[in-house]
Every structure is written in structure tokens, then in C-alpha cells.
Amino acid sequence: MKKELVDQIKNDPNYKELVAKRGSFSLKLTMAMLVVYFAFILTIAFDPSLLAVPLSSDSVTTVGIPIGMAVIVFAFILTGIYTKRANGEFDDLSNKIKNSIKDNG
Amino acid sequence: MNRIFTFLALSGVALFASEAIQGEVQKQALNISAIVMFVIFVGATLGITYWAAKRTKSAKDFYTAGGGITGFQNGMAIAGDYMSAASFLGISGLVYLKGYDGLIYSIGFLVGWPVILFMIAEPLRNLGKYTFADVASYRLRQGPIRTLAAFGSIATVILYLIAQMVGSGKLIQLLFGLHYEVAVILVGVLMVLYVTFGGMLATTWVQIVKAFLLLAGATFMAIAVMAHYDFSFSTLFSHATELKGASIMSPGGLVSDPVSAISLAVALMFGTAGLPHILMRFFTVGDAKEARKSVFFATGFIGYFYILTFIIGFGAIVLVFKNPHYLDTAKQAVSGGFPILGGNNMAAIHLSHAVGGDFFLGFISAVAFATILAVVSGLTLAGASAISHDLYASVFKKGQVDGITEMRVSKIATVALGVVAIIMGIAFEKQNIAFVVGLAFAIAASANFPILFLSMYWKKLTTRGAVIGGSLGLATAVLLVILGPIVWVQILGNAHAIFPYKYPALFSVVVAFIGIYIFSVTDNSEEAKAEREAFEAQYIRSQTGIGAEGASEH
Numbered sequence: 001m002k003k004e005l006v007d008q009i010k011n012d013p014n015y016k017e018l019v020a021k022r023g024s025f026s027l028k029l030t031m032a033m034l035v036v037y038f039a040f041i042l043t044i045a046f047d048p049s050l051l052a053v054p055l056s057s058d059s060v061t062t063v064g065i066p067i068g069m070a071v072i073v074f075a076f077i078l079t080g081i082y083t084k085r086a087n088g089e090f091d092d093l094s095n096k097i098k099n100s101i102k103d104n105g
Numbered sequence: 106m107n108r109i110f111t112f113l114a115l116s117g118v119a120l121f122a123s124e125a126i127q128g129e130v131q132k133q134a135l136n137i138s139a140i141v142m143f144v145i146f147v148g149a150t151l152g153i154t155y156w157a158a159k160r161t162k163s164a165k166d167f168y169t170a171g172g173g174i175t176g177f178q179n180g181m182a183i184a185g186d187y188m189s190a191a192s193f194l195g196i197s198g199l200v201y202l203k204g205y206d207g208l209i210y211s212i213g214f215l216v217g218w219p220v221i222l223f224m225i226a227e228p229l230r231n232l233g234k235y236t237f238a239d240v241a242s243y244r245l246r247q248g249p250i251r252t253l254a255a256f257g258s259i260a261t262v263i264l265y266l267i268a269q270m271v272g273s274g275k276l277i278q279l280l281f282g283l284h285y286e287v288a289v290i291l292v293g294v295l296m297v298l299y300v301t302f303g304g305m306l307a308t309t310w311v312q313i314v315k316a317f318l319l320l321a322g323a324t325f326m327a328i329a330v331m332a333h334y335d336f337s338f339s340t341l342f343s344h345a346t347e348l349k350g351a352s353i354m355s356p357g358g359l360v361s362d363p364v365s366a367i368s369l370a371v372a373l374m375f376g377t378a379g380l381p382h383i384l385m386r387f388f389t390v391g392d393a394k395e396a397r398k399s400v401f402f403a404t405g406f407i408g409y410f411y412i413l414t415f416i417i418g419f420g421a422i423v424l425v426f427k428n429p430h431y432l433d434t435a436k437q438a439v440s441g442g443f444p445i446l447g448g449n450n451m452a453a454i455h456l457s458h459a460v461g462g463d464f465f466l467g468f469i470s471a472v473a474f475a476t477i478l479a480v481v482s483g484l485t486l487a488g489a490s491a492i493s494h495d496l497y498a499s500v501f502k503k504g505q506v507d508g509i510t511e512m513r514v515s516k517i518a519t520v521a522l523g524v525v526a527i528i529m530g531i532a533f534e535k536q537n538i539a540f541v542v543g544l545a546f547a548i549a550a551s552a553n554f555p556i557l558f559l560s561m562y563w564k565k566l567t568t569r570g571a572v573i574g575g576s577l578g579l580a581t582a583v584l585l586v587i588l589g590p591i592v593w594v595q596i597l598g599n600a601h602a603i604f605p606y607k608y609p610a611l612f613s614v615v616v617a618f619i620g621i622y623i624f625s626v627t628d629n630s631e632e633a634k635a636e637r638e639a640f641e642a643q644y645i646r647s648q649t650g651i652g653a654e655g656a657s658e659h
Contacts, residue, residue, distance in 0.1 A: 006645060015648075018649070030219075037216045044359075045363045061338065062355050069208075071216070072408040072411060073408070075219050079218065082222055082223060083401040091394055101651070
């Protein structure tokens, strides 16, 4: 990539928007996953009895079961949220940047 | 008492983590329906290989299936790489043995995927061509970076292969009644055939077919179990607790202290993001859009699979545990309790018989074997690429080599890796290999991942920092595994481990990052300056995909 092209893209408002939006979005989702997972795993490390509470007084099923399942589903939903936004909004921005390069020859 | 329990639980993890069926196994009687179905599978996959071989003409076809795999297909293939025979048998066996703890383990294996999507998948796809070393060495000096990355890849691949080969030998011995050596050689020969003739295209489709069969078989088992209990989880759980006690419904002793918990989490998350055969899959899709879809589908399939294994484990508790049909009476006479034939890792296999008879047992056994074949093929291809693309073409020939020659070297490397895998598989038959996969993950997390991640995101990274820091991470991981409880105590027979934790990743990853940081920021050479200046252009390509490799024309 030539220096002029690098400078041109670097100053492209679409590029700035893409980098800023995707950066903060990725970071937020990563944090969400880490917080949920570490909350789960550190609960088990420090006080596993919290997850051993039965769902109701006559049930053997503990709250840990739906919580564990929810962590799995949560991970999947996060990937869905990211993919949807990136394949739409972020790719549109990338395409605008690509087109502007073509326009300028 | 509590300490013994914790120790047993941790050994259990190491056992499952080793992705191998440990201990002595008895050879079973010839299982005809399993063999017939397995022969059909092998025939079909050789057909795929023949079809793929005709389409594999260039190096790009060989390494990346021409870049034309769709996101859905690649998601299935990635999930297939992850759903090894050991994660199917091992995790369902862990659920069977300890209930809830199996779920904790599955979750640890899953949560790395979203992070790979948010941080790694796109820049990797946009910057790389065939191997992750392409990305790591993008603006750094090719020779040293590629050598280190190739070394990390080959070490990871060979360790993983040993575990898979030993596991396959024992599993096949148990399921099909074949000799251990015959099984190992069979696996080695088939994987060499798939990879040398069909390249990535055959490897990917073998993986997709197997992933489909595995998911279909596991779904059937889970539904059959639930149908027994009118699709009520609470009925299933109450039957299970009547047999095994209420403790299976809550965390047992899998994760005992915060340091181990975090270290295991670091190993699984960063290790997954540093596994060469997984990273290589991102180059088989056309663009970043498909790369993202791959992770989305892969996460879905893997998550679904782990939910199935949880149900299967509980199904085995109610239908296999204390069932005289599956009881190992010889073992019971010695140790008491209710041991099942072949050990706890066979819980899912016995359950397949309990819900579907001999025919379904044959199907699941054949799927388990197919799973091993598909996983070792992917590993071998990744190892061969590191040898041919990174070491031979880029370091040794300095890029002055045509694709056909590079592909030929890759095929020679595949055969060599196949021979190594067979020899190692036979040599390690009676060894304790519990540390092997843990070490592979630790190396991937401490050497491969930090270099890859920082090369994508950190401007100030220099060749010197990456090489010294990455090597320090690698050395720390290896050293701490040797001084840790499995090798130092269980294998070398010392009384106390010098390093008390089973998972070194927390420490070795930190060493790698600190090492890379210090030796990069203090690097004031002209070369370092040029490397920092090259970051801008690399970052633009990684973010936008401008200039990225496309799919090949067919």
C-alpha cells in the first residue's frame, strides 16, 4: 500500500468512523463475555454453594443448571449480535472506503 | 478428605483434557455393525478425497481449498475440529461421573469463541494467506518470526497428534476389537491419504460430514433419553439424583481455587485462539464477512453439542449406571462400586446401545472413529503448512519458490508427519500422556497467541520483542508443565510439585506479554522504526480488507 493511499484512507471520515465504532463495539462485547464467564467461574471457585440452591423447594434442579445453559446461549447470542452488525453496518463503511479509492483512481 | 476429592477431580480433568482414553483397555470382540458402518464412512471420505484431488491444482487450493468455502460450511468444519472424539466421550463421561462439573468444563471450552470473533477472525482473514505466521510476520522480519511461529505450530500439532493417536488406538481397540498398532497405523495412513491427495478441500469436507454425523447421532441420543422422561428435565434429574445423589446437580471440585480457575480459563481462551489448525480454517473462506459467519455458526454448533453431551451424560447416569448389562464385573470384584466396561469415557457408547441397540452402537462407534480421523487430518495439514509454507518457502527459499514446488514439499511433510504420528502413537501407548494436550494449549496460548494478537493491534511491536517474548512464553509454558503436578509428581515420581498448578497459562502468557513489551519498547534500531511505520498500512488492511487475499477462480 502506497504512502499516499495510506494517508488518504487514514483521513477518510468513513474509515475513522469504522475503526472507532467497531473498536468500541468489539471491546464492549468482549468485556460482556469476560464478565459473565469470570463471574460464573469465580463463583464456582469462591462459593459454589450459590449455584447449588434448588430452583424450588420440591425440585432437585439447582439454579446452576439454567445459569450454565444461559452462559452457553449468551455466548452464541453475542456472536450473532456482532456478526449481524459487522456484516451490515461495518461492511457498508468498508465498501464506502473501497469505492472512494476507486473514484480517486 | 476434601483434599483427596479435589485431587481426584483435578486428575479427572487432566484425564479428559488429555483427549485420550487412558489406562489399560481390554480388546473387545469384533463389532461387525460398527466395522461395516466405518467402512462405509472410509469409502465415502476416500470418494471425497478423489473428488477434491481433481480440484486441488495450486498451492492456494491445497492450503485453503481455493478460499471458496462458505461461512456455514466453515462453521461446521471448525465445530468439527473442536468436537473431537475425546470431547464427545470425555465430556459426556465427565457429566456421567460428576454431573454439573462436566457443564463447567464445556462452558470453558466455548467462551473463547466469541472473543476470537470480536478480536481475531477479521484481521486474520484480511491479513493472512495460508498460515497465521503470514499475519504475525506481515510487517516484521520473515526469518525469525516465521521460524518461531512454525516451531510453535509444529510443537502444538505434534503434541495434539500424539494425544489423538494414542486415544484412537485405545478407542478402536475397545470399539472394534482391532489391535492397538493396527488402529494407529490405519489412522495414520488414512489421514496421509486425505491430506496429500485432497488437501484442505478434502480435509474440510471430511470434517463437515463427520460433524454432521456426530451432531445427528448425539441429537438422536439426547431425544431418546428425554423421550424416556416425557421430555421433562426435572424428571430426568430426579431419577439421576436418586442413583447418584444430589451432589451431581451442583459444582463439585473441578475448579478448586481462583488461580487454577483463571489459569484454566486463560489456557482455553487464548489457547483456542492460537491453535494453528483452527486459525488456518479462516483462510478457507472468501472474505471477512464469511469469516464472521463461520464463528457464529461454529459457536452455535459447539454450544448445541455441549448441551447435548450434558443430556447424554445424565442419560447415561439413569440408563447405564448400575445397569448389569454394562457392568465391568471383573473390576467390580476388585474395586467395588459400579464400574462400567471400558471406563467412564465409554458412558456415551454404552448409552447408544441402551437407547438404540447394536445397530446404533455401531453407528456411534463408527462416528467416534471418524471423528478422530477428521481431527488428525486437520492437524496434519496445519503442521505440513508450517513446514512447507513458513519454513521451506519463506525462510529457507526466502519466497523464491513456485506454488507447485511448495505444494510438493507440503505433501512430503504430510507423509513425514504421518510417520512421526504413527511412531509416536505406538511409542506412547503405555505412557501417561495426561500432560500432552494441556501443554499444546499452553504453547498455543503463550507463544502463538501473544505474537499474533500484538502483531495485529500493537504498533510498537518489533521483531526483537516478538521473538524474545514469544520464546520466553514458550519456554515458561514448557518448564512449568515439567515442574507441575502431572509430569513432576505423577510421571517423574517426585513427592511434591515445584510448580503447584496444573495449568501454567496464566503465568506463561503474562511472561510472554511482558517480554514482548519490554524487548519491543527498548528496541531503537532502524529496523524497529521501519516496522512501526509499516503498522499504519497493515492496520488499514486488517480493518477494511483492502488488498486482502480473495478466493481463487475456478
